[in-house]
Amino acid sequence: MIKKQGYAIYVHIPFCVRKCRYCDFLSVPWDAGKAEAYSKDLLAEIRQADWSRVDAIESVFIGGGTPSLMQPSVIGEILNALRSQAPFLGGCEITMEANPGTVDLDQLKALRRFGINRISLGAQSFQPEILKQLGRIHDDLTIEKTARDVVAAGFRNWNLDLMFDLPGQGMEEVEASMRRAIALEPTHLSFYSLIVEPGTPFYKEWEEGRLPMATEEGNRALYHYGRSLMEAAGYRQYEISNFAKPGMACHQNLAYWRRRPYLGFGLGAASMEMESRYVNPRDFQIYHDKVASGGVVREWEETMGKRDALAETMILGLRLTHGISMAELIREFGVEVDLIRPLIIEQQRQGLLIPSEERIALTKAGMDLANQVMINFL
Amino acid sequence: MNRQQHIRNFSIIAHIDHGKSTLADRLIEETGMLAQREMQNQILDSMDLERERGITIKLNATRLVYMADDGDEYVLNLIDTPGHVDFHYEVSRSLAACEGALLVVDAAQGIEAQTLANVYLALEQDLEIVPVINKIDLPSARPEEVKHEIEDVIGIDCEDAPLVSAKSGLNIRAVLESLVKNVPAPTGDEEAPLKALIFDSYYDSYKGVVVDIRVMDGAVKRGDKILMMSTNTELEVTEVGVFIPSMMPIDELQAGDVGYLAASIKDVRSAQVGDTITEAARPTTEALPGYKKATSMVFCGIYPAEGEDYNNVRDALEKLQVNDAALSFEPETSVALGFGFRCGFLGLLHLEIIQERLEREFDLNLVTTAPSVIYRITLTSGDVVEIQNPTNFPETTLIETMEEPIVEVNIMSPSDYVGQIMDLCQTRRAVFKNMEYLEETRVMIHYDMPLNEVIYDFFDALKSRTKGYASMDYEMKGYQVSKLVRLDMLINGELVDAFSIIVHEETAYQRARQIAERLREVIPRHQFTVPIQATIGSKVIARETIRALRKDVLAKCYGGDISRKKKLLSKQKEGKKRMRQVGSVSVPQEAFLAVLKFDSTKK
Numbered sequence: 001m002i003k004k005q006g007y008a009i010y011v012h013i014p015f016c017v018r019k020c021r022y023c024d025f026l027s028v029p030w031d032a033g034k035a036e037a038y039s040k041d042l043l044a045e046i047r048q049a050d051w052s053r054v055d056a057i058e059s060v061f062i063g064g065g066t067p068s069l070m071q072p073s074v075i076g077e078i079l080n081a082l083r084s085q086a087p088f089l090g091g092c093e094i095t096m097e098a099n100p101g102t103v104d105l106d107q108l109k110a111l112r113r114f115g116i117n118r119i120s121l122g123a124q125s126f127q128p129e130i131l132k133q134l135g136r137i138h139d140d141l142t143i144e145k146t147a148r149d150v151v152a153a154g155f156r157n158w159n160l161d162l163m164f165d166l167p168g169q170g171m172e173e174v175e176a177s178m179r180r181a182i183a184l185e186p187t188h189l190s191f192y193s194l195i196v197e198p199g200t201p202f203y204k205e206w207e208e209g210r211l212p213m214a215t216e217e218g219n220r221a222l223y224h225y226g227r228s229l230m231e232a233a234g235y236r237q238y239e240i241s242n243f244a245k246p247g248m249a250c251h252q253n254l255a256y257w258r259r260r261p262y263l264g265f266g267l268g269a270a271s272m273e274m275e276s277r278y279v280n281p282r283d284f285q286i287y288h289d290k291v292a293s294g295g296v297v298r299e300w301e302e303t304m305g306k307r308d309a310l311a312e313t314m315i316l317g318l319r320l321t322h323g324i325s326m327a328e329l330i331r332e333f334g335v336e337v338d339l340i341r342p343l344i345i346e347q348q349r350q351g352l353l354i355p356s357e358e359r360i361a362l363t364k365a366g367m368d369l370a371n372q373v374m375i376n377f378l
Numbered sequence: 379m380n381r382q383q384h385i386r387n388f389s390i391i392a393h394i395d396h397g398k399s400t401l402a403d404r405l406i407e408e409t410g411m412l413a414q415r416e417m418q419n420q421i422l423d424s425m426d427l428e429r430e431r432g433i434t435i436k437l438n439a440t441r442l443v444y445m446a447d448d449g450d451e452y453v454l455n456l457i458d459t460p461g462h463v464d465f466h467y468e469v470s471r472s473l474a475a476c477e478g479a480l481l482v483v484d485a486a487q488g489i490e491a492q493t494l495a496n497v498y499l500a501l502e503q504d505l506e507i508v509p510v511i512n513k514i515d516l517p518s519a520r521p522e523e524v525k526h527e528i529e530d531v532i533g534i535d536c537e538d539a540p541l542v543s544a545k546s547g548l549n550i551r552a553v554l555e556s557l558v559k560n561v562p563a564p565t566g567d568e569e570a571p572l573k574a575l576i577f578d579s580y581y582d583s584y585k586g587v588v589v590d591i592r593v594m595d596g597a598v599k600r601g602d603k604i605l606m607m608s609t610n611t612e613l614e615v616t617e618v619g620v621f622i623p624s625m626m627p628i629d630e631l632q633a634g635d636v637g638y639l640a641a642s643i644k645d646v647r648s649a650q651v652g653d654t655i656t657e658a659a660r661p662t663t664e665a666l667p668g669y670k671k672a673t674s675m676v677f678c679g680i681y682p683a684e685g686e687d688y689n690n691v692r693d694a695l696e697k698l699q700v701n702d703a704a705l706s707f708e709p710e711t712s713v714a715l716g717f718g719f720r721c722g723f724l725g726l727l728h729l730e731i732i733q734e735r736l737e738r739e740f741d742l743n744l745v746t747t748a749p750s751v752i753y754r755i756t757l758t759s760g761d762v763v764e765i766q767n768p769t770n771f772p773e774t775t776l777i778e779t780m781e782e783p784i785v786e787v788n789i790m791s792p793s794d795y796v797g798q799i800m801d802l803c804q805t806r807r808a809v810f811k812n813m814e815y816l817e818e819t820r821v822m823i824h825y826d827m828p829l830n831e832v833i834y835d836f837f838d839a840l841k842s843r844t845k846g847y848a849s850m851d852y853e854m855k856g857y858q859v860s861k862l863v864r865l866d867m868l869i870n871g872e873l874v875d876a877f878s879i880i881v882h883e884e885t886a887y888q889r890a891r892q893i894a895e896r897l898r899e900v901i902p903r904h905q906f907t908v909p910i911q912a913t914i915g916s917k918v919i920a921r922e923t924i925r926a927l928r929k930d931v932l933a934k935c936y937g938g939d940i941s942r943k944k945k946l947l948s949k950q951k952e953g954k955k956r957m958r959q960v961g962s963v964s965v966p967q968e969a970f971l972a973v974l975k976f977d978s979t980k981k
Binding site for chain 2: 008010012192193194195216217219220240241252253255256257262264268269270272277279302311312315316319350367368369370371372374375376378
């Protein structure tokens with residue numbers, strides 16, 4: 001018999017006011033009719049899913065797209081649908097992503113009533129001209145307004161997303177944005193290096209040499225500087241791009257990096273359980289038809305052997321500053337761990353892993369070259 | 379009725395892309411030997427590689443049965459030939475088995491340099507040339523001009539040349555009629571002792587070595603005792619047959635026939651291409667002329683890549699050599715690459731094709747080093763040594779004089795590109811001989827050029843500068859005194875022997891800079907700074923630095939993209955696995971050839 005356990009739940013809302021120029025996530029422009037039909041499919045998918053292994057729900061994350069474009073009542077319905085399948089554990093973290101300017105105080109209050117207890121705000125930068133270039137729909141003042149509303153609505157746990165190495169951005173710009181972010185006192189900060197993804201308008205510009213990006217050294221200087229500002233303000237780094245006040249790390253994200261099971265609902269949503277990863281269709285019509293047929297919605301699936309599971313545990317766990325506990329690793333994988341011991345020692349010798357017998361974790365230098373370390377464990 | 383009167387043996391001569399394979403397919407279709415459903419595209423090009431590149435590499439034969447307009451049935455044996463200049467030798471092999479050749483010329487493009495070279499070969503062997511103008515359905519077709527061009531340049535009558543479209547199947551019968559009418563029938567003596575020419579051979583796991591033969595005189599059947607004249611090996615025939623185009627056993631091959639023969643031949647060397655087969659009991663007095671032995675002009679090292687077995691590479695080279703006599707190889711060792719082989723080729727394309735066949739047909743993972751030619755060096759001791767491996771280049775103080783091979787290069791091109799071609803040749807130490815107008819808008823330019831410069835990237839550069847319109851051909855001319863040096867590359871202070879090349883003193887600086895730059899581009903960054911130096915003797919003449927890796931991290935990895943990120947990392951790991959360790963530096967395998975390839979972005 002398979003032991004029941006606590007799951008993380010992801011729900012995807014694939015609508016945005018408009019697509020940002022760097023974004024390669026699955027999203028389409030907002031359309032009220034389409035959104036209504038989609039939320040019906042979403043609820044049906046949740047109802048029809050196999051919940052037999054889910055003992056309890058440890059965290060929920062409603063991401064997008066821009067979930068804050070949905071009526072709070074729809075979000076409430078989604079949460080109720082989940083609740084009727086499996087109990088929410090005490091202290092269950094329920095996050096919703098919101099973009100500045102897409103929610104007001106009343107809506108935020110309503111969301112809180114329906115059960116949302118954490119908001120993640122996609123701020124990205126506090127410089128109007130950079131925001132414009134990114135294709136964001138808000139400016140710096142909008143961020144501050146929405147952030148104040150989040151706090152006023154009673155949210156005690158909220159995140160602000162910032163990006164760095166944006167086109168033309170230097171130390172001063174990173175510092176200015178960071179200081180304004182910190183001044184808003186979020187409990188959590190995500191600090192990402194811009195990734196220019198193929199298929200985005202940014203990629204085209206970058207290919208044509210029209211995106212002034214920092215050198216590798218410059219990129220790292222921005223990262224190190226941003227990190228020092230956050231640390232000085234009392235945030236602790238717990239993952240390559242994530243920082244939080246003590247005790248405020250994001251449970252949902254930790255579940256991914258600790259390789260705990262999760263179910264994803266909605267267009268293109270991914271799930272992982274029982275040594276298998278699977279993904280929903282990315283096409284609205286196919287997704288709708290699959291849900292309507294009442295059968296399995298997933299479109300792609302990979303099952304993993306013990307060796308793959310160990311590799312994943314390593315590449316995900318190494319993202320965390322705490323790294324991977326050696327004792328837990330041995331408990332889960334037994335003698336398999338012996339295979340990677342020489343690799344660990346080698347990376348420690350190179351100064352990329354911390355010299356520890358208890359934990360396998362990147363050093364600060366290792367964090368800049370994480371891939372170089374991770375590929376050894378694949 | 380004279381049996382041979384109804385046999386025609388012919389080859390097809392055509393430039394790459396002028397539609398030879400398509401025409402061959404149409405001829406096969408038209409003669410009704412195969413049902414439509416059995417037709418694969420381009421039947422004669424059996425190798426995957428040939429089909430992808432659209433060129434014929436190995437020759438092949440097939441028998442067509444054709445009911446002519448005169449009411450008689452004819453057997454037409456089509457012996458395929460490769461179109462490229464590198465395969466000159468193989469062309470002469472197949473031509474020797476024929477009485478005639480179809481000359482296929484693209485109605486839009488006209489004659490190309492390599493076609494011309496092959497036509498001259500055919501004329502030398504007294505073959506009847508039957509011109510065919512192909513692709514007449516192209517909007518840019520200019521059949522009348524092309525006919526005149528053939529008449530002017532080659533001097534054969536094109537009055538009645540069939541105008542065809544192999545692609546659409548237009549006028550294919552006219553080609554067959556022209557063949558029957560113009561190609562002479564064989565005139566072998568059917569009663570004389572057996573005399574058959576081996577024009578190809580290959581290994582078959584059931585039959586042993588199979589030889590493709592043209593019977594000149596006499597006849598051969600199963601059970602006959604035969605003699606290989608050059609090796610004096612006696613064998614018993616186990617099977618004879620014809621190509622339809624797959625092998626079909628028949629009772630007997632007679633004078634004038636083309637077919638195959640198997641005789642449980644284990645050792646390839648006892649069935650050499652070009653050899654004459656005769657009867658053991660009643661040998662013919664005189665062997666057929668055979669062929670000029672193919673001489674390797676271009677050499678390079680071929681090494682098993684990381685994780686590849688040396689023995690597999692050797693086995694594969696041996697198997698390829700069975701039907702590619704022009705390939706030569708011997709074992710060698712490199713400090714950087716370990717145990718491998720020094721291989722000799724007819725030219726650069728031959729080199730690339732062998733490399734690709736090794737990788738595809740034998741699924742081998744290889745590293746190829748820079749191509750080289752044979753240099754002749756007279757030492758102060760008076761001894762003369764021939765060097766093709768840069769590693770063996772003697773100490774400068776021991777050298778009296780150095781010579782390098784010179785080739786005669788013939789370039790055919792639309793006259794618009796003459797300027798560009800001359801500019802290019804000037805940078806390759808070429809000596810202009812003369813230029814002739816083939817017609818108002820087409821020229822043939824003759825140069826003498828060091829072969830060393832030709833094999834580097836000349837062909838690619840020529841194609842790039844003339845938008846693909848120019849074609850070229852080269853022929854060995856002789857040796858010429860030259861000032862040569864060995865250029866070495868040091869990576870992170872270590873000499874990598876596989877990168878060493880022999881170059882002319884004048885071009886050394888430029889090449890050193892180019893190679894150093896390319897190495898900087900292809901060698902990935904390491905966690906430390908990697909200096910690249912080009913040296914002649916102890917003198918550094920070019921230098922580049924690969925800066926240390928400062929950032930290699932994926933900013934985001936959430937639930938939705940774990941599979942994708944895992945794939946990215948796996949790809950990165952795969953790339954790293956395929957690299958060679960040179961000291962503490964990982965060098966990608968492509969580096970070994972990539973640095974020597976033409977880069978169209980640079981002058």
